Amino acid sequence: MPEILIQYEAEILSSIGETFIMVGVSILAAILLGLPVGTFLFLLRKGQVLENRFAFSALNLLVNIIRSFPFLLLVVFLIPFTRFVIGTAIGTAAATVPLAIIAIAHYSRLVEQALLDVPKGVMEAAISMGASVKEIIVKFLYVEARSGLVLGLTTSIISFISYSTIMGVVGGGGIGDFAIRYGYQQFKTDLMIYMIIIMVILVQLIQFTGTTVSRLIDKR
Amino acid sequence: MTVQVFKAIIISIVITLHLRERGFFLIKLHDVSKSFGRFQAIKSVSLTIDKGEIHGIIGASGAGKSTLLRLMNLLEIPDDGEVEINGQNLTNLSSKDLRQERKSIGMIFQHFNLVANKTVYENVAVSLQLASFPRKERKSRVMTCLEFVGLETFCGKYPAQLSGGEKQRVAIARALANSPRVLLCDEPTSSLDPNTTAEILGVLEDVNKKLGVTIVIVSHEMEVIKGICNRVTVLANGEIYDTVLIEPSRIQMMDNSPRYFVEQLTEGRVIADA
Numbered sequence: 001m002p003e004i005l006i007q008y009e010a011e012i013l014s015s016i017g018e019t020f021i022m023v024g025v026s027i028l029a030a031i032l033l034g035l036p037v038g039t040f041l042f043l044l045r046k047g048q049v050l051e052n053r054f055a056f057s058a059l060n061l062l063v064n065i066i067r068s069f070p071f072l073l074l075v076v077f078l079i080p081f082t083r084f085v086i087g088t089a090i091g092t093a094a095a096t097v098p099l100a101i102i103a104i105a106h107y108s109r110l111v112e113q114a115l116l117d118v119p120k121g122v123m124e125a126a127i128s129m130g131a132s133v134k135e136i137i138v139k140f141l142y143v144e145a146r147s148g149l150v151l152g153l154t155t156s157i158i159s160f161i162s163y164s165t166i167m168g169v170v171g172g173g174g175i176g177d178f179a180i181r182y183g184y185q186q187f188k189t190d191l192m193i194y195m196i197i198i199m200v201i202l203v204q205l206i207q208f209t210g211t212t213v214s215r216l217i218d219k220r
Numbered sequence: 221m222t223v224q225v226f227k228a229i230i231i232s233i234v235i236t237l238h239l240r241e242r243g244f245f246l247i248k249l250h251d252v253s254k255s256f257g258r259f260q261a262i263k264s265v266s267l268t269i270d271k272g273e274i275h276g277i278i279g280a281s282g283a284g285k286s287t288l289l290r291l292m293n294l295l296e297i298p299d300d301g302e303v304e305i306n307g308q309n310l311t312n313l314s315s316k317d318l319r320q321e322r323k324s325i326g327m328i329f330q331h332f333n334l335v336a337n338k339t340v341y342e343n344v345a346v347s348l349q350l351a352s353f354p355r356k357e358r359k360s361r362v363m364t365c366l367e368f369v370g371l372e373t374f375c376g377k378y379p380a381q382l383s384g385g386e387k388q389r390v391a392i393a394r395a396l397a398n399s400p401r402v403l404l405c406d407e408p409t410s411s412l413d414p415n416t417t418a419e420i421l422g423v424l425e426d427v428n429k430k431l432g433v434t435i436v437i438v439s440h441e442m443e444v445i446k447g448i449c450n451r452v453t454v455l456a457n458g459e460i461y462d463t464v465l466i467e468p469s470r471i472q473m474m475d476n477s478p479r480y481f482v483e484q485l486t487e488g489r490v491i492a493d494a
């Protein structure tokens with residue numbers, strides 16, 4: 001192993017840990033909240049089982065607003081909210097708040113898209129069989145859209161990694177922050193390149209896993 | 221004394237008439253209308269479908285056939301009028317009760333509408349799950365339904381691995397799982413070739429004869445309608461043009477040999493082998 005990596009081993013490991021925490025919380029938020037939000041974005045549409053023009057427009061607008069903020073501004077804008085939730089606006093825990101919010105908005109759009117790919121006829125069959133809204137979602141929609149949902153999550157996770165790299169501004173740490181502070185600002189270009197290599201490997205791994213899983217569960 | 225006997229007779233006559241009325245028809249549409257925006261797709265249609273019949277609905281594209289069929293299980297909510305199935309008025313049911321009723325109304329479609337990520341077995345089993353069919357008896361019920369359509373060996377296959385005819389058989393098995401009283405069919409053979417069409421019509425005939433399920437079948441293909449229907453409603457511009465009684469004449473399987481195809485193409489006159 002190159003000497004410089006050994007020299008900074010502790011810092012590198014802890015920055016990798018911070019990245020995992022930030023991305024991990026984003027993934028949890030995406031699944032626990034982004035998935036339901038995306039499902040509602042789909043079901044509230046015209047012609048769908050929960051059709052509601054007003055609720056759809058409101059939710060749609062909210063997601064759009066969050067997504068149209070330049071992420072750095074969103075982080076700053078959310079500082080009071082973060083302080084309210086976490087007690088401080090600085091540090092890795094505080095960094096997870098804006099990340100979770102962008103994660104929900106990001107993944108919900110991809111969920112909506114994946115659900116739009118489910119043939120209308122399948123929904124119709126479900127309704128004609130007397131399925132309730134919950135049954136339509138769980139037994140039909142998610143089953144039929146599962147490979148799209150996995151691919152969307154893969155794309156989202158990779159974006160979360162990218163978003164997490166700028167959390168240094170609020171002391172969030174992480175690989176990206178480490179690369180900038182040590183590699184760029186202290187002119188240790190080799191260190192910066194190693195960090196980039198770690199990120200590339202991480203992204204490759206995630207994409208490979210996501211693509212493989214989505215292919216395996218796709219029987220269409 | 222005589223007055224009481226007289227009363228009893230009157231009452232029993234009234235009851236018999238009432239029961240007969242209830243027992244005679246299965247589906248009754250009463251002055252049903254449906255518009256999409258300003259366009260009136262179904263114009264005050266009244267129609268009764270008898271228990272046990274195979275009822276055809278035929279008409280040009282856009283006549284409102286699918287809409288009429290979809291009104292029968294309230295996939296389309298009527299703007300006006302009433303829909304009654306088996307003595308139950310569907311139009312004023314709560315959504316929970318409507319879902320319950322739909323479990324005993326089977327439906328099949330032109331494009332089969334199977335869940336592509338579920339196996340043949342799972343596709344049939346899901347309708348039992350929805351109806352909270354006793355867990356222990358599910359497997360044997362699914363197998364019974366698949367045997368009925370001749371696909372008992374296809375359990376583990378996915379729809380993508382099946383032919384069109386096989387997919388429609390799975391859809392029929394799925395629709396039959398909850399022992400429906402009626403099977404609504406929207407162009408069930410329109411994406412199938414003539415032989416497969418005849419096969420599927422054979423299955424539908426079995427469903428009607430052996431299981432006593434009333435069938436409503438929408439089609440624009442005259443052979444299909446002539447092939448299995450007892451009574452046919454002709455629809456035009458959202459209105460009933462006529463209702464006719466017919467004698468079903470089981471449609472012939474086509475000869476599938478290449479020689480037959482050539483003969484048909486050339487009407488027996490071979491001009492030249494290209």
Ligand SMILES: Nc1ncnc2c1ncn2[C@@H]1O[C@H](COP(=O)(O)OP(=O)(O)OP(=O)(O)O)[C@@H](O)[C@H]1O
Pocket residue numbers: 256261279280281282283284285286287288440
């Ligand atoms: N959801 C809808 N929104 C708007 N218009 C509709 C809708 N469904 C049906 N229509 C219109 O209502 C009319 C009747 O449609 P329907 O599907 O019942 O016709 P059909 O007789 O089944 O025709 P086809 O043989 O082409 O299937 C058509 O003109 C169609 O454009």
Ligand SMILES: [Mg+2]
Pocket residue numbers: 285286287407
């Ligand atoms: Mg139609």
